[in-house]
Amino acid sequence: MKKGQLTIDELVKxxxxELLKDKVKIEKIELRLEEKYMKN
Incomplete structure (x- = not known):
């Protein structure tokens, strides 16, 4: 294994x-959109 090469387990982790971070971002955006629509 070359130096700097990640194992499969590390890549999966x-x-x-990253997916969790994206999911949180999406949920925050959805909440903001809902709040905007509720105000109108």
């Missing part, structure tokens, strides 16, 4: 963390 990073991928899951």
């Amino acid at each position: 990073i991928n899951k963390e």
